[in-house]
Amino acid sequence: MYEEWLVKHHKVYNGLGEKDQRFEIFKDNLGFIDEHNAQNYTYKVGLNKFADMTNDEYRNMYLGTRNDAKGRVMKTKITTGHRYAFNSGDRLPVHVDWRSKGAVAHIKDQGSCGKFVLGFPIIL
Numbered sequence: 001m002y003e004e005w006l007v008k009h010h011k012v013y014n015g016l017g018e019k020d021q022r023f024e025i026f027k028d029n030l031g032f033i034d035e036h037n038a039q040n041y042t043y044k045v046g047l048n049k050f051a052d053m054t055n056d057e058y059r060n061m062y063l064g065t066r067n068d069a070k071g072r073v074m075k076t077k078i079t080t081g082h083r084y085a086f087n088s089g090d091r092l093p094v095h096v097d098w099r100s101k102g103a104v105a106h107i108k109d110q111g112s113c114g115k116f117v118l119g120f121p122i123i124l
Contacts, residue, residue: 002027005026011052023052025051025052026051029047030051033045033046
């Protein structure tokens with residue numbers, strides 16, 4: 001499985017022992033996948049190109065080094081022009097696919113631009 005994953009994601013390691021080290025991380029992530037998917041969650045996770053990275057490596061490479069929560073606070077003013085205002089007796093749907101409503105974009109790989117990428121090393 002690991003060898004097939006290496007080929008699929010064009011992974012090549014140059015450092016002495018790096019392939020073995022990455023294999024251990026891959027196995028840990030695969031264990032997480034199996035454990036998570038055995039639960040009754042509304043979503044499943046699986047292998048992607050980040051499966052050979054630790055959480056710290058992924059965060060440092062793709063989320064930047066912004067550890068200060070105050071630095072991530074939005075500085076734009078929030079308006080309420082098109083917000084929903086609850087009225088007593090309103091019947092709301094149980095589920096909403098916000099993608100179909102145009103409220104959120106599909107998942108995409110933003111590379112290392114420093115913005116949040118939905119893609120914890122193993123989330124599909």
